[in-house]
Amino acid sequence: MKYITIIIFLMLLTGCSNKTFYNNSISSIEKKAVLKEADIFNNRGVEAYQKGDIKLAILYYKKAVARKEKILGEKSLSTATSYNNLGLAYKKNGEFTKALAYISASLKIREEILGKNSSQTAQSYNNLGTLYASMGKKKKALKYTKKTIDIKEKIVRKEKIDTAISYNNLAVLHEELGEYKEALDNYFKALKINEEVFGENHIITQNSYKNMALLYYTMGEYKDAQRYAKLAQKIDDEIKLEPIIVEENR
Numbered sequence: 001m002k003y004i005t006i007i008i009f010l011m012l013l014t015g016c017s018n019k020t021f022y023n024n025s026i027s028s029i030e031k032k033a034v035l036k037e038a039d040i041f042n043n044r045g046v047e048a049y050q051k052g053d054i055k056l057a058i059l060y061y062k063k064a065v066a067r068k069e070k071i072l073g074e075k076s077l078s079t080a081t082s083y084n085n086l087g088l089a090y091k092k093n094g095e096f097t098k099a100l101a102y103i104s105a106s107l108k109i110r111e112e113i114l115g116k117n118s119s120q121t122a123q124s125y126n127n128l129g130t131l132y133a134s135m136g137k138k139k140k141a142l143k144y145t146k147k148t149i150d151i152k153e154k155i156v157r158k159e160k161i162d163t164a165i166s167y168n169n170l171a172v173l174h175e176e177l178g179e180y181k182e183a184l185d186n187y188f189k190a191l192k193i194n195e196e197v198f199g200e201n202h203i204i205t206q207n208s209y210k211n212m213a214l215l216y217y218t219m220g221e222y223k224d225a226q227r228y229a230k231l232a233q234k235i236d237d238e239i240k241l242e243p244i245i246v247e248e249n250r
Contacts, residue, residue: 038067080109122151164193
């Protein structure tokens, strides 16, 4: 009895909530079991939603939410996913106030953890946009739909830039191995992306011109080398190719 009194006293002293105390008192095995249950209920909710049984979907999603909140808390990305699912189910059921509460909660978590430029955050913006449209709030719907597009455009741009970097790296490796045709193909792919994303005058695109000019020169294809060298002349360290002397056969 004395031991229980001490625990209660410590909980009051530290401001420990029942949820925190529960979470700290169960084993990792028990936590995994509860989270497994949450996943099962979430999957059943998805199945019910897809079959059009929205009330059953809401029931399962609520069970998943309860378990995730208990183990992971209310600021976990996994909990955010369940909030999002429950919000969409409420939206489908015409319960817009509840839908708004859960989709907004999901968005807040994703913004805090992932930032405002992640694909999951974009998903939440999109869901809010369609929800506001269903509620007849067109201006708010427009606002969040625009945010969705802005994020997706940034994501696509970043993916293109990363792809161009990979093509360039591959080209360098081929060039070092003396595989000039393969190197040229990959430099060209990187260049096309860089021209599209940055334009012709950007330093990154200018470096692509430089790479191709130098490779063409190494390959002995001097006209192409000069052509790309001219395109790269806006770069600070303008390419200086050695004079080309073509000897006639005698």
